[in-house]
Amino acid sequence: MNIFNEQQTVELLKRLTCTPSPTGYTKKIMNVMASILDQLGVTYTTTNKGAIIVTIKGSNDERHRLLTAHTDTLGAMVKEVKSSGRLSLSMVGGFNWNAVEGEYCTIHTASGEEVRGTILMHETSVHVYRGAGSLPRDEKHIEVRVDAKVRNAEETKAIGIEVGDFVSFDNRFELTDTGFVKTRHLDDKASVALLLQLVKLIQEEKVTIPYTTHFYISNNEEIGYGGNSNIPEQTVEYIAVDMGAIGDGQQTDEYTVSICAKDSSGPYHYELTHQLVDLAKKNDIDYKLDIYPYYGSDASAAIKAGVDVRHALFGAGIESSHAYERTHIDSLRNTAELLHAYVMSPMIDEEEEN
CATH class of the missing domain: 3.40.630.10 (Zn peptidases)
Incomplete structure (x- = not known):
């Protein structure tokens, strides 16, 4: 057996x-x-x-x-649709925000649509924000950049995204030739x-x-x-x-x-x-x-x-x-x-x- x-x-x-x-x-x-x-x-x-x-x-x-x-x-929920059209998040489960910074994600809308995005610091660009690397990784600074042509809250809501929508993180599954399984x-x-x-x-x-x-x-x-x-x-x-x-x-x-x-x-x-x-x-x-x-x-x-x-x-x-x-x-x-x-x-x- x-x-x-x-x-x-x-x-x-x-x-x-x-x-x-x-x-x-x-x-x-x-x-x-x-x-x-x-x-x-x-x-x-x-x-x-x-x-x-x-x-x-x-x-x-x-x-x-x-x-x-x-x-x-682990995951997140949409806490706020921001005036920029981006999303602030509320954590589901216990983790550190730095563990998902830069990760691709999916927003699951109430109508069943899936919208892609990326989890980033608001102050990501080093060409604009001095000291961005030392800012706290928290709900105030972490946001989702939505992969849709949205420039404000109204446009984001128009594609079906709303407060309370779930956000899942890409798993990035990989099996190495040395026997390691890497994935969220x-x-x-x-x-x-x-x-x-x-x-x-x-x-x-x-x-x-x-x-x-x-x-x-x-x-x-x-x-x-x-x-x-x-x-x-x-x-x-x-x-x-x-x-x-x-x-x-x-x-x-x-x-x-x-x-x-x-x-x-x-x-x-x-x-x-x-x-x-x-x-x-x-x-x-x-x-x-x-x-x-x-x-x-x-x-x-x-x-x-x-x-x-x-x-x-x-x-x-x-x-x-x-x-x-x-x-x-x-x-x-x-x-x-x-x-x-x-x-x-x-x-x-x-x-x-x-």
């Missing part, structure tokens, strides 16, 4: 990252999810918030597991691709899993409440599959699967976390254990909502998170292998009893 199909995973990841889905504007990406699942012959339910839940019955239907990943990404929105579409591939594997290989398992594709994680509801009451374990944070003081890298012991919300379930570590060791899966200083997940959102589950978090290591991100095929492979090892393993309390 081939647990990780590199070509299929990369092709799927490219498709997902090329589909705009800033938080709040996820209908298109969720339709893509539904289409993929329909092609696999997998049944699913859709929540009122638009999330998709796939349930695969296991040998034990009394104690359930849940794995989640999110399709929603690896957080968390890398995990979504891996979960879909796992569902495909179970479905096509007719794998019998030990516990009924829910695959929860959420669409509001970047604003804090993606996977905190519609959790079946039989759920005992809740795994967020989400990016590993890379930087100074971190063990996480782009080649291993990152298992999170603690983030801003506090420690993850100790025994479940160390079951993941043990599974990695037993299956020769390269991993790193880490703490993410400024981070929250759908699993921690579920805990805060009062859901009584054991929760854990792991995923591929993502470099330059919430900017132009990068990971390596090796990290995707190690994450896929840990996902498979986990869904086939006994729950930690049953393992202890044996």
Whole structure:
């Protein structure tokens, strides 16, 4: 059994990252999810918030597991149509404006039109603005230069652009010959691709899993409440599959699967976390254990909502998170292998009893 199909995973990841889905504007990406699942012959339910839940019955239907990943990404909304015809933005999700300065973007109008543009500082031209490089990158100075012949607010509004329209950032997907995947929105579409591939594997290989398992594709994680509801009451374990944070003081890298012991919300379930570590060791899966200083997940959102589950978090290591991100095929492979090892393993309390 081939647990990780590199070509299929990369092709799927490219498709997902090329589909705009800033938080709040996820209908298109969720339709893509539904289409993929329909092609696999997998049944699913859709929540009122638009999330998709796939349930695969296991040998034990009394104690359930849940794995989640999110399709929603960073983005922006039109805050103001300026007198110049350009647009000021309101941030969706948490990032730094310098991470998107100079990026091409798409304005999604209420009528369904897509208008191209570029995110720039208002004071970009060094031939006009002295000290432009030292000005703060913030909502006051960042704007969208619209790719249409508009010279004032009235002309911009006349082509259908209005306050509240969503703005998505170009992903710029690239797979290098050295195995790196470079694109925006690896957080968390890398995990979504891996979960879909796992569902495909179970479905096509007719794998019998030990516990009924829910695959929860959420669409509001970047604003804090993606996977905190519609959790079946039989759920005992809740795994967020989400990016590993890379930087100074971190063990996480782009080649291993990152298992999170603690983030801003506090420690993850100790025994479940160390079951993941043990599974990695037993299956020769390269991993790193880490703490993410400024981070929250759908699993921690579920805990805060009062859901009584054991929760854990792991995923591929993502470099330059919430900017132009990068990971390596090796990290995707190690994450896929840990996902498979986990869904086939006994729950930690049953393992202890044996």
